[in-house]
Amino acid sequence: MFKAAIRINKISTIAQLRGASLHAQRHDETGKARVREDAEPGFGLAWSKAENDRDYLAAFKAHKAEQGAGERKNAPIALQALCVVSPEWVEKAGNLHDPNNSHNRQLFKQAKVWAESWGGKGSVFATRLDLDEKGGAVVDVLVSPVRQSRGKPVISTNKALRELKEATGERNEYAALQTSWADWCRETLDSEIVRGTRKELTQRQHLSPETYGAVMDKAREAVQQPAESLRGALQAAELSWEDTDLLRDYLLLRGEIIRHQDNPHAYEPPDGKFDQEQIEDQASVEKNTWRLINAIRKGAEGIIGAAGRFGMGPEELKRPDGHEAGRTWFPALSDRLHLGAVVAKCSMFCAQVEAFVKNLRIQDPEQHLSAEQLWPTEASELVERYDRHLGLDLPQHDIPLNQEQGLEIDDSSPVLSEQEERDDGLYLEE
Structure with missing residues (x-):
């Protein structure tokens, strides 16, 4: 075979x-x-x-x-x-x-x-x-x-x-x-x-199975066990609605951290309802500008909102070492830096989307809005900062491929x- x-x-x-x-x-x-x-x-x-x-x-x-x-x-x-x-x-x-x-x-x-x-x-x-x-x-x-x-x-x-x-x-x-x-x-x-072969989730060596509270301990024990064990731990844990809501956001951010760690140069915010090309096609039909904006950046806004619950929203990250606010939930510095980069890139995406959609309505190019003027402001500077923290602004080199494994x-x-x-x-x- x-x-x-x-x-x-x-x-x-x-x-x-x-x-x-x-x-x-x-x-x-x-x-x-x-x-x-x-x-x-x-x-x-x-x-x-x-x-x-x-x-x-x-x-x-x-x-x-x-x-x-x-x-x-x-x-x-x-x-x-x-x-x-x-x-x-x-x-x-x-x-x-x-x-x-x-x-x-x-x-x-x-x-x-x-x-x-x-x-x-x-x-x-x-x-x-x-x-x-x-x-x-x-x-x-x-x-x-x-x-x-x-x-x-x-x-x-x-x-x-x-x-x-x-x-x-x-x-x-x-x-x-x-x-x-x-x-x-x-x-x-x-x-x-x-x-x-499709890799099973539990085989990914960089996967952190930690969730939080009672689930965290059981998940650690299950990291080398079949996926059913982790699912059982989640099912057995007694969680309130607020706990479940918080856990959802925590796991969402964990997933984005892993995606960014895997390939930071190619990281893109989660998909919205539509992409840029679809919005261009819809712009002449849909007159509500904000409906178009939200349709593109829904995924990115979800990340920003979730990060804000853990003290790592864009405004907090603008402060020197603002990522330290997330230490309780994300003890590893590497995780906090990658999450900071994720939030920064989602923020820049949100500002760019708003500028893009609004500029579709503005005929005079000289009147076009700049993403730097829009929320979250100064996002590009935040991206540059976390790229420096992670060493992503250094030249990248490709890695040789040898034999199939x-x-x-x-x-x-x-x-x-x-x-x-x-x-x-x-x-x-x-």
Whole structure:
């Protein structure tokens, strides 16, 4: 039995595409370090819409011209899909690094066809299967889906992923990608290929099972036991309505701390009822501006409100070491700093959303509102402060990928940023 898994990185800027090109061409230090001693740098299978198959910036420009598509402000311009199968499946037909290996060629071809099955015809502008590294069986696919918005073609990764989620019936876009790719591999490559194993909640090493009060002690005892034990502890605990309400907010914040710890550079506030693209489409129909604002930022406001109950709202965090107010509930400094970053980013998102929606109603660009003027004010400074506290303002480097180790996947993970490269042995754990 062989396994399939997927990983998605967001690409939001031209600079990121330029960096991806340098990496693909092995001009950067990380790319050079991943080349095997006996391999020629850049050896492998590659295709793009540009003359140079590894020039992603040129390929993207050619893609935009071909599609006649525009871009949305502050929205991703492309997705990098890392399409993975067990290396043993490739080796079943020959050498893992042989470009003429029929399984390498099939994988290379089908990864592109799969991405266009949900991204749309012509949405892929570059693909690459590196054969100069120690590992293999991973195809990089750069896809930039185009959808109609107000009668015009616009790059829209969110709409494409949302459509895929609805088509698969999965609970989120990330799980939908996993299921879709595995199904595609099974149908087009080998009937023995299955979806990577869904990681159980209690297997996550970074998971803190602590809740609070009587539940905390029982949960600690249950951390290495099946999930049913933790559920039983929660069911057995005698909690008042107020206790339950507080526990709900506590667990909500715990979940956001974990999400931020997993991948701080790609952290995004919880979803609201609608996203930015849907609001643009609704703006001409819905005349109540605040209804539109609240529809986008409901999830982020929920985090800010919950954090305020534990003394870590945005106003408290503006004070020097304001995160210390949460020490009672979040004893670990790391947790408080990550929660501070979460609250700061949710705050900045709320201010940006209000500015975005209100500016849709203002025809004169010179009269447009700045997010810095809106609630919560000075949120961008708060984000910068907690990024410094966590060392997130330092340059990030990708991590080499070597051999497949069971392809365990975590379906609760969000789509990743371009900074999160392939891990050594854990393809999809963020």
